[in-house]
Amino acid sequence: MIGVKKIDFQDECVDKMISLSNTSKDGIVIKSPTGSGKTIILLKYIEAYFNNFDEDTVFVWFCPGAGDLEEQSKAEMEKHMKDRVAKDLDDTLRNGFDAGDTVFINWEKVNNANKKAMTESEHKNLIDQIAKAHRAGLKFVIIVDEEHAYNTSKSQAVINEFNSKLIIRVSATAKKNNKFEWIEIDERDVINAQLITKALYINEGVTAGHITNENELLLKLADEKRKAIRDEYKNIGVDINPLVLIQFPDKSKDLIESIEKILNDMGYSYENKALAKWMSDKSDKINLDEIKAKNGEQQFLLMKQAVATGWNCTRAKILVKLRENMSEDFQIQTIGRIRRMPESHFYNKELLDNCYLYTFDEDYKESVKAELFSAYSVKRIKLKDKCKVFSIQKENRDQDVAGLGDAEVFRRIKKFMTDKYHLTAPTKNKPMFEAGKYDVTDKIKYDVKTGKEVLTSGLLKETNTVVLTKDVKTHYDGLDFKQTTDMLKSELKTDYSTASRVLKKLFYGMKNGGKLLKLTTTEYYAFVINNRDLLKHDFREAMSQIVVDPSFKVAPKTSEFKIPEEDLFLYDDSIEDVNVLLSNAYEDYTTDCFIKGLRSKPERVFERYCEKTDRIEWVYKNGDKGAEYFSIVYYDGMMNQCLFYPDYIIKMKDNSVWIIETKGGESDSGSDENIDKYAEKKFNALKEYAKHHHINFGFVRNKNVDDEPKLFLNNTEYIEEMTDNWECIENFF
Incomplete structure (x- = not known):
């Protein structure tokens, strides 16, 4: 292949794939860490396959819908394999399949009935072109890129249409399957090849104490790190402008607007080209021209979680992962966006040879585990x-059978907590709650993880924790409060309004009325948010211990x-x-x-x-x-x-x-x-x-x-x- 650096683990993977290409199993599954160059591995395999096996083969390369990965992969093939034919779906619908073709297809164009990406006539035409290829004696080899995202019965039905002789499935989170041969690339080999950073620093610079605004803190820390990395590049004569990725949850309009304001106040705007935006909605894209260039002028990119898969920008060194609620998890696949070394080698500079994550998310998980x-x-x-x-x-x-009302829910929860924590009067109960591990204060507390991880999988393990506090702002913290109340309503087996009234009667306000605590507005918000897990546990236990009245049945x-x-x-x-x-x-x-x-x-x-x-x-x-x-x-x-x-x-x-x-x-x-x-x-x-x-x-x-x-x-x-x-x-x- 033209201009492709020789990397041992990639060539070893290709050799294994070639040796398994005539397997009696359904195909090959490859677990390939993000940044390992899986596109190059697959291109090398295609070249080796045509050199070793039948020329009457067509490769069909399926890519995820988000990130335009099929266009990137096709462009890579055209760059490195000039004597091979690379097509997209439109080419194939017009002209059909030919021996030696590699056809790049976006899954969304063939697999999304709701968006009607393909018309019925186009779908029929694709089936006709497949049948025509079979009649001409052509054989298909299927490549499923980011296979974890499309391992569904609907996707399999599309694949089945090709009646392929071999299926290659590739993902950073691939799972062993006895029907397929298995190849796994060790992340340490990718680090040793200097393709990805030596390590990931989590929340570097976050120290215990009081903060004003969590998002402002994370953005300012990220900006300080960005400036330090930029200056280090300049010191060694490298023209790279580091990029900060700011990732939002998928439902985050108000949050996006608040971040845009913080960044504008820091001097980064769409107008001065320092700020770019790429959301899942195609109409919501700003300043993306030349963003992948190593010296691109954009310094911050706002992006949604949905577009994280398959998108590569090697100058991205810092990720700020924002959240909309206290219980949100961080999906570790996103780390791949910042782990690539921009020039595929280390600089022997600690600042440049690592990447940086800033987030208040509580847990780090592999998203593939979330979808059964x-x-x-x-x-x-x-x-x-x-x-x-x-x-x-x-x-x-x-x-038609309704449960108990607010008053009875309140009475039963109050009795349970009074007995468990030996409560007496609302003005005297604070020490008893604190002895039971409750936090009774007017500040919201965050347990923020910090540390350094070499392997991405290390994120699933324990890291260090520092405690931050923040003053309550009812408008800003209202969403966390509402989501906690919504969680507790499920434990009380009631609706949101009843759960809200019960919480207020138990803990909020200065009037007595049988309360367990007399909390101010800020104390009440902090109490519910900080103690969400304890309240959930106690409400669940209370509900389970209440004796059912047989006459009510x-x-x-x-x-x-x-x-x-x-x-x-x-x-x-x-x-x-x-x-x-x-x-x-x-x-x-x-x-x-x-x-x-x-x-x-x-x-x-x-x-x-x-x-x-x-x-x-x-x-x-x-x-x-x-x-x-x-x-x-x-x-x-x-x-x-x-x-x-x-x-x-x-x-x-x-x-x-x-x-x-x-x-x-x-x-x-x-x-x-x-x-x-x-x-x-x-x-x-x-x-x-x-x-x-x-x-x-x-x-x-x-x-x-x-x-x-x-x-x-x-x-x-x-x-x-x-x-x-x-x-x-x-x-x-």
């Missing part, structure tokens, strides 16, 4: 004929439940030694559905146990929400009807029926958040249902005995401790 259908595959399986005749009564909520509505004849299951392609569970109600139900994090250990142990028990006819794994699944009604502490979806329905060979709910065992106990506060209420509701319908029931938990997980069942009275009421499951099954 992106992280795992989906399969549709069919019900066995012998299970189709089974039916049972399910319970449904009665929409209304009989739930009922309907017939039949097991769905088809259902979708997530499965993990990376699981090895996959077995079919013959006891399951569905055909081809396999152990690769046992996804850790989605399927609990008791579920996995229980299903394996059922597979070995010859008394069982079949086992049905129930869904956890939805009208098509089996449900039972129970009452929460505010007398709202809630739906409970037991984990399993089991038909025994003697025709008896069991309904089973699995719970974490003693060996799985961890943080309080993992304990089901409503377990006893669900247990009693299931017990009552089983008695009424003359069937068997039980809660099942696992407990390690001699380092082996053993199952225990309880169908008498619920207790959390696994003592006398929990019997060995062999006594029942």
Whole structure:
């Protein structure tokens, strides 16, 4: 390839890809860190493929919709492979596919039914051109760039149209898949090749203390760092103007306007070309000409989260990640935007050989984990004929049944907190709340992470923390306050207005009225925002402990439940030694559905146990929400009807029926958040249902005995401790 630097790990990756190109598997998955030059790797592979294999091949290269990545990749090919033909989708719709082509396609043009990017005639024409290519004896190799973003059934349907001989999937967050060969590039090799920075500094210069405005602080720190980097480049005679990326959440109009004002006050505006803007809306782009030039005049770029994938500007050295609420997470893929070395080598200057992140986000996560259908595959399986005749009564909520009102919610929460924290009078309760780890002050507090990470994956680990405080500004902090109230309403099982009134009656104002604290407006805002997690925990615990008044209960509505004849299951392609569970109600139900994090250990142990028990006819794994699944009604502490979806329905060979709910065992106990506060209420509701319908029931938990997980069942009275009421499951099954 013309003018391409030889880099060992890239060439080794290409060699592995060539050696695997005739694989019997569906293709190759490559985990390639951002900044590793995956475009060059893929171009080198295309060149090597044509040199080693059939010339009657067409490469189809799918790129993400945001960032114009297909245009960038096509331009790279035209630059480095002048003797090869690079096409876009429009070229292909007009002229079809030819041997030796590489066609670059933006996913959004073929995969977005809502935006109608392709007309029906264009879509039909593409299918016709594919069929014409097959008739001419052409073979397709598919490249899926940033594959994590489009690992869906809709995307797979598009890929299937090509009937390709090989699929190459590439992403910085790729996941192992047993159907594909696996290649992983170590991020340390990319650092050693001097393609990406040595390390990432997080919130450098942030020190404990009082601040006026969090966004102004972050922007000023970023600007100081930008100026220092610019001066260092000048000192060594390098003409690079460092760029600060300011990333916003997707819903952020007011926030954008406030940042524009701060930057204008600092001397950076659209008018003087120091400020640029690139949002997901194509009409909302300002000063983007020559922004990728190493000496481009833009110094700050405002951008949305949605356009972060696939966009490269090597002079970007600093990222300011802004947030709109206290609980927002930072998606670590964005770090790739600032990790590239602008000239693909180190300068042996600490300031220039690293990159810098400024953010008040609380957690750093891989976004691919957030979307289950992106992280795992989906399969549709069919019900066995012998299970189709089974039916049972399910319970449904009665929409006309209302729970308790404000006054009763207030009374019950107040009693719980008074008992727990030994409260007396609102003027004397502050020390008791503080002893319970509550923060009672008129300042908002931030726990800000700081540190230095070499590997991007290190962001998922612990960093240092400094505490900052800020005066309350009700207009500015109103969104955080509202979002906290919205979160708490879910714990109270009520609406926003009721939750807001209950919070005020408990903590706000100078009049007594049975309050627990008498807080001023600023104290009240700070109390709710700072203590959001403690309030959530206490409200949840209070709701679970309230005894349900039997006289208030209304009989739930009922309907017939039949097991769905088809259902979708997530499965993990990376699981090895996959077995079919013959006891399951569905055909081809396999152990690769046992996804850790989605399927609990008791579920996995229980299903394996059922597979070995010859008394069982079949086992049905129930869904956890939805009208098509089996449900039972129970009452929460505010007398709202809630739906409970037991984990399993089991038909025994003697025709008896069991309904089973699995719970974490003693060996799985961890943080309080993992304990089901409503377990006893669900247990009693299931017990009552089983008695009424003359069937068997039980809660099942696992407990390690001699380092082996053993199952225990309880169908008498619920207790959390696994003592006398929990019997060995062999006594029942």
